Amino acid sequence: MRKTIQNTFADLTIASMISPDDPLKILFDSIDFSFIYKLCSSKYHNTGRQGYNPQSLFKALLLIYLGYASSERELAKRLMFDGRLCWLCGFSYGNTPKHNTFHYFRERLGEETFHEILLNLIAQALCLLKSKNLKLSIDSSHIEAFASDKDAEWGYKSKDFSFYGYKIHLEVIATPLPIPVAVKVTEANKWDGHCLIELTDSARKQIEKKVKTVKAVVADAGYDSIENAKYLLENNIMPYIAENPRGRKNSIDAGLIRVTTEGRFLCPGSVELCYWGREHKRGRVKFRCGLFKQKGEGCLFRQICYKKSDYGPSFYFKEDIDIQNVMKAIRRKKTFKETYKSRTVIERVFNVLKGIHKLCDLRFRGIRKVSSHIFMSLTAYLSRVIAGLKAKEELIAV
Structure with a gap:
């Protein structure tokens, strides 16, 4: 060559x-x-x-x-x-x-070489940042794929909106000119919350090379999990994560379950609950109605509990209550709402990538080729950011 x-x-x-x-x-x-x-x-x-x-x-x-x-x-x-x-x-x-x-x-x-080029440009952009303590914002966006793409999967943005394709998970530095520092491409059916630790780890490695530190991560309710909060707190990173209302309350705290002096767990109908195993990924313990074999026969609340199915009611107990209490305290802080507003910078980045840098103009099939396309789109965005930061530097120097 x-x-x-x-x-x-x-x-x-x-x-x-x-x-x-x-x-x-x-x-x-x-x-x-x-x-x-x-x-x-x-x-x-x-x-x-x-x-x-x-x-x-x-x-x-x-x-x-x-x-x-x-x-x-x-x-x-x-x-x-x-x-x-x-x-x-x-x-x-x-x-x-x-x-x-x-x-x-x-x-x-x-794919690997395009990613290496992107990482090099990220390093060049980080060198132009004056701030040492950085705040990150994380989110994902969908990209629709061809129907003949065998690597793509069905995903859902809401009950009424489904798509066939991929997700781009992105973490950016929340500055006036947001800088992407970590990216991951997955099939559309992957949960956003599983990517926070991997992306933040990757971002920290890039940022710490330039003698800077990550002080906070801002994310929406899709990233609300005990595992994510625990990881951030253990690494001295403040988690500004919105609360996910689905299944966040402990059954005991909510007043649904009564515990006797003998250690028996009773439901609101005074029926003893059966231990039904532990869900490792969600960090919770499951209990079922003690009358599930009889389908609730003999219970006053049978018509309510067994109305939808014969399975009966289930109750979940969170294992790490301390982490939940810490997150509640963080969300009560006066600075939480103000800091959480900075999450919108990543939405602006996605708008620019889709509107100017052809992120959604997908002409490829297969996750590897799609990843290369996404890395090139981010490289085009980063090149404009670097040019903007250097122009700002020159103006200050004058």
């Missing part, structure tokens, strides 16, 4: 005509793309015809997600006739790649 090109007279003429204030030139000059060549060197063979510089191919592919082309075919045509784009990407005029070159380039790099 080529590292440098022989500039022609046409190339030098085009370069002299590009203004220093050209938006794309400013954006590309703000980012250090030099690491891409070394990162991709193992993907190429030393024998045969020399290919295009992977740094140039990546910058060209980024043009799609920056809005300069709608597809790889259109991108190839733009590079062929637009000398400005050709020069800024690093190609020689008249010697630009065909559309299928970009397809093979995606295949050659794969």
